[in-house]
Amino acid sequence: MNEHRPREQAPQPQQRRAEMRVRPTGPIVPSANVSGHALMCVVAIMSFLACLTLGGVSMVRATAQSWQSQISREITIQIKPDDDLDMEKALADARDLALTFAGTKSGTIVDRATTARLLEPWLGGGLDLDELPVPRLVVITIDENNPPDFSAMRKALTETIPQAFLDDHRTWVDRLVAMANTTAMIGTGVLMLVFSAMILTVVFATRGALSGNRHIVEVLHFVGAEAGFVASEFQKHFLRISLKGAGAGGLLAALSFALASIWQSQTLATPETDQATALFGTFSIGYTGYLGIFAIILVIALLTTLTARLTVMRTIYEIDLIRSDPGRTDVFQG
Incomplete structure (x- = not known):
């Protein structure tokens, strides 16, 4: 006696497409690797140095303006x-x-x-x-x-x-203004150097990531993936790294200024604090300083993301040149 078993229906095309849509895909760039952690540490260090420079310049300029205001409010008559x-x-x-x-x-x-x-x-x-x-x-x-x-x-x-001599302190005011301007120029130069070093680091890190995943990038590009899609994947990867690194460096810098301000308030009327206050003023950078730190974090994240995108686009352009020129024997080097 034969038993009639129900025949299993084959999945319909729509069902197969739904299964394909929910199937997880791996990222082009690994989310965690040694180079990514190293780049995060470099970005954190650069962010810390940039925020310290910004805070230091702000403190010196505020102190110079305070000195200038105090001096310009008084003149001195000296009688020998x-x-x-x-x-x-x-x-x-x-x-x-x-x-x-x-x-x-x-x-x-x-x-x-x-x-x-x-x-x-x-x-x-x-x-x-x-x-x-x-x-x-x-x-x-x-x-x-x-x-x-x-x-x-x-x-x-x-x-x-x-025997009277009038001193209007104009010489001191001019020197303070010159010192403040020089300090601002030096600080701006240091910030530019920090940003330049960070951009170069991101370029090398992006090329290193491309070298490690070159075969994946080439296959995706050969089968029709647009350069913008590949670049966006790298862009998201480096955006996450830059935000974590810049956030850690900025937070450490803000914490350093806060601790310095607390130390200064608790050690008033001591020779060390008096000398530091005379040179740098108070170590409090105020809300504008902390807004500047937040702005530097955003700038670093933006520069890192744009640098990674431009580097990937340039690299894919080089790959297209190699494909379009059969006579070329050079290959992409990271």
């Missing part, structure tokens, strides 16, 4: 001692004469005790100013937006008190 000069009267006369000019706000005579404290680091304590030919100072506060006529003031002081 003389045997026939009544120093206290000369100081009062110089202050009163300076305040007669438009653009001046107030005047302060630096007293003997303050003068002695200013000289103490060089001459030691217990100074007797009567025995030393130490000049005395008058500090005049001026309007930054509407400064007085320094030439007229200097001439009037010289005619009234020959």
Whole structure:
């Protein structure tokens, strides 16, 4: 007795196409390999250096602007001692004469005790100013937006008190501005070098990845895969690497500035902190500095992605040249 078994139906064409669509495919570029980890470390280092440079330039420029603002708000009248000069009267006369000019706000005579404290680091304590030919100072506060006529003031002081000398600090302001501009130029140069080194590194890493997967790229391209499709696969791969590396470097730089700011706030009034503050100001870069770090992360990721894409497109173009010229014997070298 024969049993009738139901015959298995063959899969329909639509079902076969659905199975083919859901079948997983492997990436052209391996998601994790030694070269990828090495490139990630290089990008992280470059990002860290770029963010440190940006933060350092921002701190120096902010400190220079603070110095410039403080100096430009005051001028100093220096009176040299003389045997026939009544120093206290000369100081009062110089202050009163300076305040007669438009653009001046107030005047302060630096007293003997303050003068002695200013000289103490060089001459030691217990100074007797009567025995030393130490000049005395008058500090005049001026309007930054509407400064007085320094030439007229200097001439009037010289005619009234020959021992008086007016210092408007213009020389110091010019030097601070020049220093800030030089620092900004050096920082910009360092950033350009960092970005150039990173671009070259990405070019070599992309060519290395192409060399390791050259046969896959050639087969895909020969069977009809467009150059843009192959380039997009490499582009996604290097975008992930650059975002991870740049993010790690930027985060480490931001953490370094935050820790430096905390250390500075907890070690105030110490010689080391005072010297660091005098040179670099506060180590706080503010929200604009952290926005700059975030911008550098995005710039590095964008440069890495564009460099990888252009390198792949150039490489596929070279492969097409080799295919179109049978007489050529050279092959693609990574």
